[in-house]
Amino acid sequence: MAGSDAVHGPNRRAAATRLDDLRQLRRRLLFGGGALITVLVLLTAIVSSIADVEEFHARERHSFNEARAAVEYYLLQRDRAYATSINGNDVLWRDQRPGLVATGAALAGRFHAQGEEVLVRAEGRTAVPWLVLGLKNNPLPEQELAAYLGMVDIYSAYTADSITSQNAAGPLLVYAYEPQGRLLAVSNIRDESQLLQTLGVATRQQAFARLLHEEAQVRQVPPRPGPIREAAREGRLLSRYDINPFTGQPSLVGMVTLAEGTSPYFRRVVFESIGTIKAQLEAREQGRYLVTTADRQVVLSTGGLTSREQNLLMTLPSGNAGRAGAQPLRRYSHGRFVVACRLPGVDWTLGHVYDWSDVWRSQGPYLLARALSALLIIGLLWWLLQRIDRRVFTPALADASRVYESEALSRVIIGTAPIGLALLSRSNGEPLLQNDAARQLVETVHEAGEDTTLPPLYARLAELGRNASIDEVLELQWSPAESGTATQLQISMAQATYYEQPVWVCALRDVTAQVELEDNLRRAREDSEAARQSAEAANRAKSAFVATMSHEIRTPLNGVLGHLELLARSPLQPGQRERLDRIRFSADALMRIISDVLDFSKIEAGQLDVEPVPFALRPLIEGVALLFAPDALRKGVRLYFTVDAAVDQLCVGDAHRIRQILTNLVGNAVKFTESGRILLRAEMQGGAGRDTQLRVQVIDSGIGMSPEQAAQLFQPFQQADASVSRRYGGSGLGLALCQQIAQAMGGQVSVESTEGVGSSFTLLLPMQVQALQPPPMQPLLGRRVTVLSSTPEWRAEMERLLVAWGANTTLLDRPKNGDEGGDALLIVGDHRAWSNEEELQLMQGYARTVHAHAQGPLSAEARGDRIEVSSYASEAVLEALGPGESVDGRPPAATPAPVPAASEARGRVLLVEDNAVNRELIQQQLEEIGFAVDTAENGEEALVQWQDGRYRAVLTDINMPVMDGYALARELRQRGQSLPIVAITATALASERERCLAAGIDDLLLKPLNLERLEAGLARWESSSGKVERKPPTQPVPRTVSAAIRRIFVDTGDKDLQSIADARAQGNASYLLERIHAFKGALQMLGEHSLAEQCGAIERDLRDAMPVDEEALDALQAALQARLDDYRRDLEQPS
Known part of the structure; x- marks a missing residue:
């Protein structure tokens, strides 16, 4: 393997170099090309945006030319009109002079007669009056004066019809004068005083000076002889911007020179409103324009020029605007574009200004669209490039890299693998490649002293490869001839090609230790399984013990507690009843202790149930x-x-x-x-x-x-x-x-x-928590109660309780003199720190004295001069303090036994119970609460005596011989019976309820079973099977209670019954609760405990905001009415 690494090391370095070259080429192609395209897109967007801006400049120049053309057209038409008027005047003066003299001669006399002043007005409605004034110290020759007056007469006739007059917004003010200043004529002025007042001067000479002050400037422009075509160019019209001396308004002043040849003979001055020119300009173009004079006076402005823009236009040198008719001047300054030119015939310059905000308002959407388009194109381009790079190039390069890395990793893994890996030639089993682990394994199992070229293990593997299936892992136990121990090998083989030579890829693993470990684990699992089965058997035994103990203990306790409860419903003296109550409390305590033991067992068995x-x-x-x-x-x-x-x-x-x-x-x-x-x-x-x-x-x-x-x-x-x-x-x-x-x-x-x-x-x-609905009543509202106790704990608790009941409470730790008394005195506790005399003296101020102490009875009892109750029974304290009862001081009577309800008053039930004692007890309990009972010892006997429609409910034990309660319930449900089935069992396991529901049993009652739980259990299902009203039993009236108290009971009882009926009709639950509580207290004082218990049940439901059974209320009202009738009949009988 080391040699292999030496051979392939340079190859790996060359592969890494090729990968780096590919990565650089990818970056050049993708990102370099993307950058180039991005630059082209940006350049295109910039060029296009510049073209849009240039287009806007072209539109602005065109708009300027349109405005310029409008103003120049107006000035041109004006010049032509003046040229026509001048030619007409010259012809009139030259060719019709005698007529003028003749017309003026008639006016000359008046002129002289009125002190060189005459008002000339031609005939006709449109004639305009002209005031003519002269100077006595510089008179005209008579012939000239007559000719001038004749000329003015013609002016009077035709002034209103002139073009200038028609374009004027108001009366046209024109004045004319003789060039030497000897004669002055003014239109629309009637006398000299009006003229002087209008001009704001005092004398005629001052008026002449005011109106002829431009004569010296006009003389510098020699007129050309007529006829003329262009008045301004031929020296006949001089236009300037000035203030109209008659109106004070800015005006275009036109000074017309009338000449005979080149000699002026008359000058006419016309004032034209600047508003006319401004209207012409605004009618043609909307923009910011400014017209200024050569001396930088503002003639007019449009479009809301700012002061900065106006100053910018005014600071342009007048010469830079070019001559009239030349190309306009264009300039950019301070973020604003300026276009200006000179106007023909006047010394005015027309300027137009706009800025980048105008460019943006016009071209902004297009520029923004192009910018967004460019950004979108660039974004899409780079997104596409990134996607191509991520989806194509990066995976391809990663795959290539993984191939090289995988090859390198494979070699490392093969070299460092803890198992033996080898390539064996399929022809002869010769090892072509092997790692150190394979080499060591072959040496381990090689026979001692063996010196063959082909190890026997590899020969054996080649033989296995030729003869066995290669789809599964093989295990081979190899024992060298001279070795005392066998080696367990796990072998995997697969066919492959290595350098074009068929080979076996062999994986060798020494599993000797693993085989031994698996044998040990197998034996451990067998031991563990045996222990588990033993534990489960113990757990089942524990569960069986819990069930058995629950059944075996609860069954006799059910008999004890049940019979104690039945005994409590028999006639007993209060002392006997007190002892019985304490026996029942002790029995309940025993039951709780037993339940603790069973509950702990249930917890260990995982069967504890919690029922909120x-x-x-x-x-x-x-x-x-x-x-x-x-x-x-x-x-x-x-x-x-x-x-x-x-x-x-x-x-x-x-x-x-x-x-x-x-x-x-x-x-x-x-x-x-x-x-x-x-x-x-x-x-x-x-x-x-x-x-x-x-x-x-x-x-x-x-x-x-x-x-x-x-x-x-x-x-x-x-x-x-x-x-x-x-x-x-x-x-x-x-x-x-x-x-x-x-x-x-x-x-x-x-x-x-x-x-x-x-x-x-x-x-x-x-x-x-749930709020009480309706809210709790305050039965002692308004009553004054004094709490006397030497114990702070009792004083604090009783005060809290009495305040909740609505009483006005006074707390005393010992009797004191001067006490004002009240409705009741409540003495609490067994330990006193005062004498009997002090206590008796304090009692004199109260209508009732109640002593609550630890040994007091659970219900209020009159004992001597006071009522005694238990300090641990708040309901009894409330009954003793409540209104409507009184104590006559006699010892309480024995409690009469409740008379069992009439047979079948509430229907008939079927009781199935195998235990005779329990069967008899439950039968008596059912009969006590008003049911007729049929009994059976097991389910089979119950089915034999079954009759459809006879029973309101079935009460059955669960574990019975022959047929248990589960089978009985299933059989009844299969027969289509839907009446309530209630199980009564002593088995306190949570799983019992689930089995009951699965079998079709509606409810489960746990032994020991008292009357209250039995009554409640049946009441839950009674409405579904139809409820029969219980008839109240007739009982003898107890004579141990005084006749006065019985009379009060009868008198107030009828009213209370009516109040109960009214409260039910009105749905007033709080008042209904108050009346039933009052009835309960009165009944307990009379010893009517059975009816008092019925009232208490209804009262508890009302206090707990639980739904009250209307049929139960009907039955209670009927029972109360019947008992009132018994008392009434008893009082009517002679004693």
């Missing part, structure tokens, strides 16, 4: 506090709770899981706190919507923990240390379960603790 639903947080917090209040009280630990006002709204979350966490945290706080207090605090953090978080803290003054103990607290089966386990018991499972449940809901549990001081556990959960 709307719920109210305050009842949940109060329920947790109430559960542990007896234990805390026994230990002398004060248990408080505080709920932020922002929490009094609907939250969306898994209330069961939250209660499960809080029960564990509060239970631990009670367990590890020997004295002091425990505070359960709930509040909302963050903004509204998805950013809201629920923060619940459990703060205790217990034993506390060190940082090391707190760090391992959330590990399963871990406690602070062994002494804690020995002293307080417990498995250490609860906090780990709490943390995992919190994390499943997107939150966490954290702890802050100081050893010997106490601990603070914080539950932080993301929480959606």
